[in-house]
Amino acid sequence: MSTMSAREFNQDVSAAKRAAGEGPVVITDRGEPAFVLLSIDDYRRMGESGADLVDRLSMGDDLDVDFEPVEISLRVPEL
Known part of the structure; x- marks a missing residue:
């Protein structure tokens, strides 16, 4: 993707x-980032399923992410 x-x-x-013509x-x-310019082929490919373009660009709520606990140890510097 170019900018x-x-x-x-x-x-x-x-x-x-x-x-x-090479990509978005x-x-x-x-x-x-303010706008994205697409070729008509890319635009049509995004809408193939008939879904609304905004829905296709939005992230779904079905992400399943597990984060590992992080241990942080802080030390006070000696004077």
Whole structure:
């Protein structure tokens, strides 16, 4: 997945389109991800099941994660 700033996107839309042909392009605004540019094929592939795009991009609640306990020992430095 490639990334470009909003300024780069505005200056060279053709480069963004070429990059989107290779995979999703994250467009950042002030350093933070703001948009994703997809080819129409990628977009259609995401919607193949008929599910809503937002639902397909969201994480489900069915994650089963087990965390191992962590032991932290703190020592007071000697003066």
